[in-house]
Amino acid sequence: MNTEKRVAELVEEKIADRPDLFLVDVTMHSNGKLMILVDGDQGVSIQDCAAISRHVGYHLEEEDVIINAYNLEVSSPGIDTPLKLLRQYxxxxxxSVSLKITDGSKREGKLIAVGETSIIIEEKIKEKGKKAIQQENTIPLDQILETKVLISFK
Known part of the structure; x- marks a missing residue:
């Protein structure tokens, strides 16, 4: 069985009673680092990460899933981690979000709404010689390569 798939099952099992938490990603790196990203609608606590780590670690040892030495890391996605799931959107x-589009362009704006197949952002549009205006634009998810949340320090 695929290690990442088994780890995902173990995480889902552990958070089954926590509808506010959700699995974002599981990655087994070639250097032996097993990375689990978990998020929550109201964020995820260190205690949540520790409980998931204990549960996954225990079962991986019991089942002998990974033969080589590995380092298990459970965390929430960092601020520089692109959004992957609709639930994160x-x-x-x-x-405010920054988007990389499939045509090579970049767009920035305030995330207004999220649908099943597209998002709506409010962008500042500036035409030469005119005052900038706020404009809502719908962007299909299949045209987005990457979305990152912008942090304002104002």
Whole structure:
């Protein structure tokens, strides 16, 4: 069985009673680092990460899933981690985002709404010689290569 798939099952099992938490990603790196990213609608605590780590670690040892030495790391996605799931987009409605589009362009704006196949952002559009205006634009998810939340320090 695939290590990442088994780890994902173990995480889902552990957070089954916590509808506010969700698995974002599981990656087994070639250097032996097993990275689990978990997020929550209201964030994820260190205690949550520790409990998931204990549960996954215990079962991986019991089942002998990984033969080589490995380092298990459970955390929430960092601020520089691109959004992957619709649930992450929904959690960030109202925040500013930066998008990389499949045509090579970049767009920035406030995330207004999230649908099943597209998002709506409010962008500042500036035409030469005119005052900048706020404009809502719908962007299909299949045209987005990467979305990152922008942090404002104002």
């Amino acid at each position: 929904r959690k960030n409605i109202g925040r």
